[in-house]
């Protein structure tokens with residue numbers, strides 16, 4: 001007895017009696033079975049299967065062609081530079097959640113934090129990140145972006161010096177799942193002075209309710225009085241890594257404010273910016289970006 005349409009198609013395909021003679025039709029059926037199987041993968045399974053750190057870097061940040069270089073990177077670097085150079089957010093420890101294989105968002109932070117932990121869900125990202133930290137020959141090249149931070153800081157340090165300073169500050173590269181009550185389980189991290197999260201929550205969360213719960217739960221990683229800094233995209237439903245579209249959760253501006261207020265934080269600053277260049281919308285369909293700085297109540 002055939003239980004499902006997929007099983008029916010599979011039976012037709014494997015039939016000796018060649019019910020289906022056309023090879024094109026067989027191909028179509030194969031594709032449709034693949035699609036059906038893909039559709040049943042969870043977000044995390046899709047990420048594990050398709051998120052290739054090198055391809056993500058090439059599409060997003062590679063010199064002269066990354067689609068995030070035009071608006072996203074300047075937005076992040078300017079906001080983080082202003083924040084960290086103001087001296088209003090500082091301390092010993094900073095935990096970065098969902099770092100991927102990226103380091104661009106940590107360059108300004110290493111002036112204010114001497115002890116940085118990076119983290120991600122995917123083993124392949126942790127491996128790639130460690131390659132940059134260890135200066136391995138096939139590491140990703142972030143020098144163009146590091147140069148922008150050096151320019152913002154008045155070129156008091158050269159790119160190589162800045163990169164080495166960041167390498168010294170990153171003490172741990174850890175596996176984490178931001179959706180878990182303890183994202184670092186089985187480890188329990190000492191509460192940090194600052195939690196940073198760049199382009200991760202929309203990727204990890206399936207809906208606004210999960211985003212709100214996750215934001216609230218991140219308070220557990222912070223000391224009383226500690227800061228959370230989150231940068232992300234507005235109304236983004238996918239981004240592409242090579243030919244594969246990775247789904248993300250489209251967040252509206254009003255959802256963002258509510259998440260941090262209801263999550264028990266004091267919002268200190270919130271910025272947003274509309275995307276102006278829509279030419280590469282087929283690669284990622286975000287409509288804008290946001291930056292939130294919020295504080296966990298209590299005394300440091």
Ligand SMILES: C[S@@+](CC[C@H](N)C(=O)[O-])C[C@H]1O[C@@H](n2cnc3c(N)ncnc32)[C@H](O)[C@@H]1O
Nearest residue numbers: 098099100102121176177178198199200203204
């Ligand atoms: C769009 S990438 C951003 C990477 C990096 N932060 C950046 O700004 O380029 C999204 C990242 O979120 C990570 N991620 C997705 N779900 C996660 C989860 N549940 N826990 C931790 N990281 C997650 C992915 O592995 C990926 O590295």
